[in-house]
Amino acid sequence: MEGLGEIFAVLAAGVGAGAVNAAVGSGTLISFPVLLATGLPPVTATVSNALGLVPGSISAAIGYRRELAGQRRRILKWSVGAVLGGLTGATLLLVLPAAAFETIVPVLVGLALALVALQPLTGRWLRARRARTGRTPVRADGGPPLLVGLALASVYGGYFSAAQGIVYVSLMGLRLDDDLQRLNAVKNVLVAVVNTVAALFFLVAGDFDWTAVGLLAAGSAVGGQLGAAAGRRLPAAALRALIVIVGTVAIVQLSTH
Numbered sequence: 001m002e003g004l005g006e007i008f009a010v011l012a013a014g015v016g017a018g019a020v021n022a023a024v025g026s027g028t029l030i031s032f033p034v035l036l037a038t039g040l041p042p043v044t045a046t047v048s049n050a051l052g053l054v055p056g057s058i059s060a061a062i063g064y065r066r067e068l069a070g071q072r073r074r075i076l077k078w079s080v081g082a083v084l085g086g087l088t089g090a091t092l093l094l095v096l097p098a099a100a101f102e103t104i105v106p107v108l109v110g111l112a113l114a115l116v117a118l119q120p121l122t123g124r125w126l127r128a129r130r131a132r133t134g135r136t137p138v139r140a141d142g143g144p145p146l147l148v149g150l151a152l153a154s155v156y157g158g159y160f161s162a163a164q165g166i167v168y169v170s171l172m173g174l175r176l177d178d179d180l181q182r183l184n185a186v187k188n189v190l191v192a193v194v195n196t197v198a199a200l201f202f203l204v205a206g207d208f209d210w211t212a213v214g215l216l217a218a219g220s221a222v223g224g225q226l227g228a229a230a231g232r233r234l235p236a237a238a239l240r241a242l243i244v245i246v247g248t249v250a251i252v253q254l255s256t257h
Contacts, residue, residue, distance in 0.1 A: 002095025006038045010209065010212055014219020015226070018056030022063060022188060022227025023234070024243050025165020027053065028241030032162070035212055046093060046160060047206040050197045053161075056224040057192035063228020067185035074141040075186060079193050086194035089158020090201040106255045113251075117244050135191040142175035150190065157194040164244055165191050188228070
């Protein structure tokens, strides 16, 4: 990495990525292109990005600690799937061509956005259906379908991570009748788990740039706190709109990459 300009660019990208990840998700779409612009090869940039954003993910989870109250049991259960999924995705990054995932990623993000946007309607429909049929509400942890869905999303997160938070929120919103801010808090924990697992794997098996990692780590730790502070103040409707906007930008960027 040459020159103060590139150093400040990567540091600023870390702050931006950490903030966006905390509030919405898709922070990788800020930091990853900046790493490529500094001349890092794509796989090295991906690995360096994963390592550098770990402090930001942890910082964001801490910033949402109030919304995490009462969710310990289901978070622990989902974290098992996140660990296995993240490790699988990190392994795939090093053994499979990028084209294998690039085709499906925009479609996956698009579907997740639709689910987030329609969450109020689907929530009302599910509650009305339960009232008519007399069935008990969905389990507090979403049952096996949600566990499997989050684990599969974690495979993608370990591979690239762009918009993985949006996928998490959409899956939880589909299966759970819960406040969007609480789901966003859980998202930050799961992202932190996946990023940490992938980072530990890359430390052993991947090629990375220590300068880029250090700059992203410092920036994302600050950004995580800023994003959490801002995201927690947003009404559910505003947060949902922000997710859709950022996710749409993600689809455009991923489709044209």
